[in-house]
Amino acid sequence: MTTVSSTLGRIVDGRQRRKSRWLFVIAVLLVLAAAIFALTLVLGQSFTPPGDILRMLLGETVPGTSFTVGQLRLPRAVLAALAGLSFGMGGVAFQIMLRNPLASPDIIGISSGASAAAVFAIVVLSMNGPAVSVVAVVAGLGVALMVYGLSFRNGVAGTRLILVGIGVSAMLESFIAYILSQAPAWSLQEAMRWLTGSLNGAQLGQALPLLVALALFGGLLLHKARDLDALRLGDDMAAALGVRVGQPRVVVMIAAVGMIASATAATGPIAFVAFLSGPIAARIVGNSGSLLLPSALVGAVLVLAGDYAGQFLLPSRYPVGVVTGALGAPYLIFLIIRVNRSGGSL
């Protein structure tokens, strides 16, 4: 009898320890994101006293601050945080669902689909503003559907989808290169933004649609978090646990693509954030509890920190996508080597 109750005690302890670790990680990531967010507001080319920023945020007009912070730094930081959250959560949802860290949207062509459509819209159709974003989101969804359709044979296997995605992605990249080679100088600047991902020229107006997409699709993903968790044990096991395997897949797919494409529409495809966030989050959380929130926060930290570093910490100014790209490429190589050796999954 004592052994049974002590076993129970150990189970409860262990579970609570895992839970508090998860909460602790969330708290640390939140604090970290908030700190970089604050840093972006306070310290740029010049220092702005936090008091001034607070007054401005409360609605006062503070000469100088209202422009540098209100017009430049605040929109930038808000957009960075929202895009980072979207990339992080959307990316990990894909990686979990297909049980492969390579299954991130920036590798299987969803980001390049959105970019290609945006570049086409800007250069060839002379579109601008929100219309471009809409085109990008629709194209992202379209490419996702196409990749899914092309890799469908008795259900979709992760590896097949990834290979098809990499092929589609390469095709889209060459399409982008072709369009750019034909582009007149005046639209080149705008089009370039869609290639690396940048927060230059961020406006607060862009934040609202992104926030709506994040709330809607993010909510949908969190709602499916438990099913997603079960899917990590394999489709058969998940089905044995009472998960409808087909249905959550479709919902997760749509929600994740929606998030990624909306973020891409706002900032361009910030390289590798969707790809890196999940595995980093898994490392820190130690793989218990849902990865969706930790990964979203890691994404926000990556974009905020990457953008700040690109602006102020490096010898010359780089768009955020260049910084995250430099981080992500070595990891991609590492991962391909490791997956080759062990066939590891997320």
Added chain:
Amino acid sequence: MTAHSLSVSRLSAGYSDADILQGLDLAVPPGRITVIVGANACGKSTLLRAMSRLLSPHKGEVLLDGKSIHRMAPKELARTLGLLPQSPIAPEGITVADLVGRGRHPHQGLFSRWTSQDDEAVADALTATRIVDLAERPVDELSGGQRQRVWIAMALAQQTDILLLDEPTTFLDISHQVEVLDLLTDLNHARGTTVVMVLHDLNLAARYADHLVAMTQGRIHVSGRPEEVLTQETVRQVFGLESRIVIDPTSGRPIMLPIGRHRMADNSQIKEMQP
């Protein structure tokens, strides 16, 4: 424990359009251990997949207490019928207790929190499979035999009255195979869990089965008590193999000794070798 009835009636199923199972009938004896054997590609795994709803039948039905399982809510089914598939995946770095806890999924609603009942189910499952001491260890650090016990513990935490297992002893060495089968027999005796499993090893199947089912070409060739099923004739018809059947001095169950084309000894040689 209420004994649930599980049966298959005129079931045709398979992948794409091809029927691997062809109008198969099977009644699983409640509270007993049923073992399915057969040659490669005879449809054993397909049958198990159809019985656990991983596969939709083209024709016929799988009935749980008289109701078609394909018309039941997935979670409702998962509270009565559990399945351990052939190759489940353990997420990297997950601990044993955490993984076993995943078995509680069908008992948890959308917003319901983890309850003390869930903790008890996990503790119970770890105790029954004797892996309490491994509870906080990462699953990927365990040996194959330990890992298989973890998966069985997970299926136990699901607390189903019926448990289906697809080749639970594959990749295990002989001592771990026996250990897993002993464990499943313990569960069957202690809790009355109905066990249905696919096994490759005919002798282990005959030893542990209450009810032995031999399949060939998508149909049930013969089923019944191991003594009735494991005969020279069955082995010839199901596996295309000549064999001799002897009685296991330990269990009194039949043992199949294959006769190949080589290494034949005459009686005098065998007598010399007797200890």
